[in-house]
Amino acid sequence: MAETGLSAATMIDQQVKELDAIATRTIQDFNTTLGTERVGQWKIRTVALLQQHAGQAEADGLARKTAGMAFTNDLIEEFSDEVECYRSYLVTLAKRLRNAVPPTAG
Numbered sequence: 001m002a003e004t005g006l007s008a009a010t011m012i013d014q015q016v017k018e019l020d021a022i023a024t025r026t027i028q029d030f031n032t033t034l035g036t037e038r039v040g041q042w043k044i045r046t047v048a049l050l051q052q053h054a055g056q057a058e059a060d061g062l063a064r065k066t067a068g069m070a071f072t073n074d075l076i077e078e079f080s081d082e083v084e085c086y087r088s089y090l091v092t093l094a095k096r097l098r099n100a101v102p103p104t105a106g
Helices: 002-029 032-053 056-064 075-100
Strands: none
Touching: 002 032, 002 075, 032 056, 032 075, 056 075
């Protein structure tokens, strides 16, 4: 179980880095349409990975996440809100998984 929790947390860390790279590129390019498509593809892959490594409940948690309503008409801000919604869920999940792993003796 400990190994599974650590490998799941490591996988989550990698997905967060991938999400951050998508966000950075999108903001640099000012192309939120393409960025939103990339985040959608990333989310599909990440939900599948979570299902394999962390369980169905965690995968469903990410699948149900949405940024909520936006009233700013600022596409970059709305895109960033969506990214942060997913990012915060994954960072919290990785931390929880790491804390659930008992320390090794020695």
